[in-house]
Amino acid sequence: MTWADRISPAVRAIPPSGIRRFFDIAAEMEDVISLGVGEPDFVTPWHIRESCIHGLNLGYTSYTSNAGLLELREEIVRTIQRDCDGLTYNPRNEVLVTVGVSEALDLAMRTVLTPGDEVLIPEPCYVSYQACTILAGGVPVPVVTTMENNFRVTVQQLEEKLTNRTKVLLLGYPNNPTGAIMPRQELLAIAEFAKRHDLIVISDEIYSSLTYEGTHTCFASLPDIKDRTILMNGFSKSFAMTGWRIGYALGNPDFIAAMTKIHQFTMLCAPITAQLAALEALQSGGSSVQKMVAEYNTRRRLMLKGLREMGLTCFEPQGAFYIFPSIKETGLTSLQFAEELLKAEKVALVPGDAFGASGEGFVRCSYASSLPKLSEALERINRFLKTGLPRLKK
Amino acid sequence: MKELLELLEKDYTQSPETLADLLNRPKEEIAKQIRQLETEKIIVKYHTIINWEKAGVDIVSAIITVRITPQREVGFDAIAERIYRFPEVRNLYLMSGSFDLLVMVEGQTMKEVANFVSTKLATIEGVISTTSHFVLKKYKEEGVIIEDREKDRRLVVTP
Numbered sequence: 001m002t003w004a005d006r007i008s009p010a011v012r013a014i015p016p017s018g019i020r021r022f023f024d025i026a027a028e029m030e031d032v033i034s035l036g037v038g039e040p041d042f043v044t045p046w047h048i049r050e051s052c053i054h055g056l057n058l059g060y061t062s063y064t065s066n067a068g069l070l071e072l073r074e075e076i077v078r079t080i081q082r083d084c085d086g087l088t089y090n091p092r093n094e095v096l097v098t099v100g101v102s103e104a105l106d107l108a109m110r111t112v113l114t115p116g117d118e119v120l121i122p123e124p125c126y127v128s129y130q131a132c133t134i135l136a137g138g139v140p141v142p143v144v145t146t147m148e149n150n151f152r153v154t155v156q157q158l159e160e161k162l163t164n165r166t167k168v169l170l171l172g173y174p175n176n177p178t179g180a181i182m183p184r185q186e187l188l189a190i191a192e193f194a195k196r197h198d199l200i201v202i203s204d205e206i207y208s209s210l211t212y213e214g215t216h217t218c219f220a221s222l223p224d225i226k227d228r229t230i231l232m233n234g235f236s237k238s239f240a241m242t243g244w245r246i247g248y249a250l251g252n253p254d255f256i257a258a259m260t261k262i263h264q265f266t267m268l269c270a271p272i273t274a275q276l277a278a279l280e281a282l283q284s285g286g287s288s289v290q291k292m293v294a295e296y297n298t299r300r301r302l303m304l305k306g307l308r309e310m311g312l313t314c315f316e317p318q319g320a321f322y323i324f325p326s327i328k329e330t331g332l333t334s335l336q337f338a339e340e341l342l343k344a345e346k347v348a349l350v351p352g353d354a355f356g357a358s359g360e361g362f363v364r365c366s367y368a369s370s371l372p373k374l375s376e377a378l379e380r381i382n383r384f385l386k387t388g389l390p391r392l393k394k
Numbered sequence: 395m396k397e398l399l400e401l402l403e404k405d406y407t408q409s410p411e412t413l414a415d416l417l418n419r420p421k422e423e424i425a426k427q428i429r430q431l432e433t434e435k436i437i438v439k440y441h442t443i444i445n446w447e448k449a450g451v452d453i454v455s456a457i458i459t460v461r462i463t464p465q466r467e468v469g470f471d472a473i474a475e476r477i478y479r480f481p482e483v484r485n486l487y488l489m490s491g492s493f494d495l496l497v498m499v500e501g502q503t504m505k506e507v508a509n510f511v512s513t514k515l516a517t518i519e520g521v522i523s524t525t526s527h528f529v530l531k532k533y534k535e536e537g538v539i540i541e542d543r544e545k546d547r548r549l550v551v552t553p
Contacts, residue, residue: 023551036551043544127553176553298401298416305415348550371405371416 014131018354022338026348033377035365036348038176040240040321044277045288048239051280052273060272066264067256068097068248069275075282076248080231083208084218087226093253096260097246097270097278101206102128104232104249107259108202109136109168112230117167122153124324124355124362126176126204133170141166144358147315147326151180155193168200169193171219174207177355177364178324179300179317184217191222201229206247207320209238209289212297216319220250227252230259237320238289239281246274296321299367299374306378307365310385321368324352328361330389338363344388345380398427399437406440443538453500455484455529456507458515460495461522470494473520482510493525504528 019036026032043049067073073091080087089095098104105128113119115137121129123142133140141161145151158169169190173182182190194201203219220229234247249259263269300317307314307325314325327337334351341347349366352359367374401413410428414421431437446453462473470488477497478486485498497515501507508526516524532540 017553019551019553023549026550032550034548034550037548038552039548041546041548294397294400298397301418302412302415305418350551354553375412 010135010137014134017127018335019127019350022335022348022351022354025339026342029342029346032342032346032348033369033373033380034348035367035369035374035377036350037366037368038322039242039368040237040292041368041370042240042292044240044244045281045285047288048241048277048281048285052277055273055276060276062272064097064269064272064275066260066269067095068270069272069279072097072275072279072282073248075279076250079282080218080233080250085221087218087221089250090253094250094256096249096256096263097275098234098248098263099267099270100236100245101204101232101234101247103245103263103267104230104234104247104259105129105202105204106132106135107262108230108232108249108251108255109133109138110262111255111258112168112200112202113138116165118163118165119168119170120158120161120166120199121170121356122157122172122175123357124151124175124177124352124359125170125172127354129170129172130356138168139165142356142358144356145178145180147313147324147362151175151178151315151324152182152186153190154186155189158190158193162197166197166199168202170202170204172204174205174211174216174319176207176320177322177350177352177359177362178315179320179322180315181211181214181216181319183214184222187217187219188222191219191225194225194228199228201225202232203229204232206232206234207237208233210293210296210321211319212293212300213318230255235278235281238292239278239285240292241274241277241281244271244274244277246270246278296367299369299371302371302374303365303367303378306375307381310378310382312385321366323365323367324362325365326362330385331393332389334360334363340388340392341381341384344392345384347377347380347384395427395431398424399431402428402437441536443535445540447532452502454502454504454507455532456499456501456511457527457529458497458499458511459489459493459525459527460497460515461524462494463520463522464494465520473518476518477515480510480514482507482514 073095076095077089077091109132113136118139118141119133120143121140122145130140143153143157143161145153208216220226220231230249230251232249235241303323304316312325317323330337334353338349338351350364352362410425411421414424464470465472477483482499482501483497484500487496489496499507511524511526
């Protein structure tokens with residue numbers, strides 16, 4: 001009997017993060033250009049940081065109510081109403097401020113799942129979806145999306161995976177790692193599907209403000225779907241606030257009360273400093289978001305053109321800040337490709353299988369880096385494909 | 395057009411090819427548009443911000459506030475023109491408030507700048523008074539922080 005044997009089976013059942021393993025290799029090298037970063041390269045806009053400092057000066061260092069500062073909840077509700085087609089929530093019992101969307105996801109899973117319940121998860125997807133499902137006693141059921149279908153999930157694919165234990169559909173669009181989005185028309189069909197089978201929908205829309213083609217449709221704003229949807233969003237991506245750890249969940253009063261119960265005993269409340277900063281972000285952060293989006297969009301075009309010109313098959317991402325080229329033609333696995341590229345040219349990207357088995361054959365490149373760095377990275381990848389790779393194969 | 399101008403303002407050394415990629419438009423069209431913007435003087439000039447202090451070159455900058463008497467028909471413009479023609483004058487603005495013109499002057503020494511103010515600027519007809527303020531340190535210029543301590547502190551790989 002070792003200590004490891006005494007770890008809970010549920011925790012042992014979770015495979016170690018594919019990203020973590022790759023990180024350990026990359027972190028030890030110098031002069032690496034990293035396209036492996038899942039966060040903005042912008043620093044939080046100054047007016048947001050400054051308002052946090054001001055709050056500290058005034059002595060805002062205490063707990064807040066479990067659900068978060070009422071003023072912040074009200075501002076979240078206003079923002080959602082403005083951005084999501086008039087969608088309304090009651091700030092007093094339908095909003096919970098969380099420690100990032102990560103916590104919100106964990107709370108939602110623990111709130112709605114009983115052991116054995118199945119969760120439909122379109123893949124490739126964010127690394128936490130499976131793990132949070134398993135930790136809450138659920139069974140993740142991957143629904144594989146394909147590049148041919150723009151990495152969008154279809155009702156037919158979902159129907160195929162449906163069983164009488166299916167309880168939740170977890171959507172994450174705009175998508176990390178593919179950059180896919182779901183247009184309104186296709187979401188409408190999925191909403192009908194969810195209603196038809198009485199499913200709960202958890203919609204992680206953390207990248208909603210980073211949509212480049214068309215506009216983002218908030219799932220909860222579709223007709224007659226709000227009450228069965230737990231909507232999640234946050235500040236990390238739209239306001240470059242990853243390290244602040246602040247997000248929120250919106251849903252019907254029963255779900256939010258239950259989530260708040262777990263939150264109250266495990267987290268108590270989100271940090272007050274981050275809540276103050278978040279409040280400032282919503283009240284006057286609009287113009288900084290627009291600037292960031294414009295900048296990401298130019299980088300997106302550069303990466304797409306660059307990768308395609310090298311001969312890589314590449315889906316045109318329409319949201320988030322990732323591009324997900326196929327590397328199948330190189331004959332390497334995702335991990336091999338990433339490791340060899342890192343060794344040969346010191347460019348770090350993330351093997352696609354970190355985002356689910358269906359990500360094998362792809363790599364995720366983040367374009368949250370400056371233009372000169374991206375250009376340099378493209379040059380290095382190109383050199384790897386033209387000279388490094390043939391040498392490797394000999 | 396605004397997107398192109400913003401990219402150029404950030405970095406005018408980017409080639410039309412790169413700009414075309416960034417904007418997803420044909421290279422020829424971008425090159426043509428840049429030429430046109432230059433001709434129309436919408437793009438007035440390409441400017442480089444240099445930290446002269448770091449380069450070891452001594453430059454003295456001063457801000458001079460000037461009160462003047464506007465002249466019939468031409469208002470402030472005639473005096474302004476007489477002032478901005480001097481190469482020592484780097485920036486010139488007409489202001490609201492307790493003075494009329496804000497003049498930013500550069501020279502090699504404090505004496506040179508003082509000399510310019512007393513012999514050239516103050517003696518122009520219509521100038522009522524001048525007040526000189528010498529710049530001690532430049533923190534930010536043209537929207538750029540001169541010595542930025544912020545850097546990329548992100549981990550190499552994150553989900």
